[in-house]
Amino acid sequence: MKVGALSYGGGFVIVPIMQHDAVATYHWMTAAQFLNAVALGQITPGPVVQTVAVVGYAAAGVGGGLLAALIAFAPSFVFVFLGGSRFDTIRANETIRSFFAGAGPAVIGAIAGSAIPLGLSLQYLWQVPILAGAGIWLFLLRRGVVSGLLIAGAVGVILALVGLQV
């Protein structure tokens, strides 16, 4: 419910919200598994918020995944059904715009800050060059997130088959 009702600024803002609860508070998954959940949310079609389903699955199987998705997406339906005809008013409301203009930098900080615990979750030394390569792929070459994650996954498969520890 927190993810669906409080997240603002794109799908990735759910990461810092969920990470603490799923890994540290409830121990539903390890830090490395949480990394996988985030990657899956990015490479699958549809909303990025689907990441909650992986966390739900880790907590209580398929039922947990479905329940997590249902609860996370329910507020979106409510917001649209209650506010859809007032979208032009919402857009023009200076108070609402001011609130979210102020929240914007905090969201950016939260997402960027989540990179630190995510980076500390890496378990093997061979993952560091992949991280560096992903940074080059995204920031210098300006290529897509999905293709970057798929390539990183393919490299991981090759390295695992070669015999590196996973």
Place this chain on the structure above:
Amino acid sequence: MSDGAPSSPPDSRVSLATVGREWTRLGCVGFGGPPTHIAFLRRMCVNERRWMEAEEFEDAIAATNLLPGPASTQLAIFCAWRLRGVMGGIVGGVCFILPGLAIILAFSALFLAHHPAHWVLGAAAGAGAAVPAVALHAAWQLVPSSRERADGLAQQSFAGRSTPPWEAWAPPRSARTSSSFSSGLAWLRSRFDVVANEQQKVREGRSSRSPRSTPERWAASAPWRGLP
């Protein structure tokens, strides 16, 4: 929308089956996150099927960006709701969400199994290694829109004033927009001149009472004072 219906009548030509089919297709091919979803929805609802006016669609994008929650999902629900009311919104939203949900649950079973295959562990560790970079990239991509939003509000807030407060010490627009060294130097010199002039006034006021202090002598002979 207090009565649960769109402000203008839904398009009765669009059946719930059409909404279900088109939004399922969107949910199946919508790789790449919100930008992809918005592009698909715009092409379908505005350009090809002409179910919505472009202006209304842009309003909806702006409003869903202001609402908490996943913005592109809300936009997909809104477009379906706009066509067929609450039932259309439910059908469209569910059909948009379900394909990705099914795929991600299948992957969850694979990756979170008790004893996953060696290659699955490798794929997970490889893709997981890239995630911190993806997080930084996601934050970086929000910077322009956040700055634009803040600039827009600031301009609106200070529309009645000749100069916003921070402009008093900010570089002039010419210095901000130009990368030339001379513009920056000229601005620096003007700022130092302001300080030096203030100190000169202080000195003139004090000259009859006390000799100059060392900082004042430094200010009087400051190198920028000789710049053209």
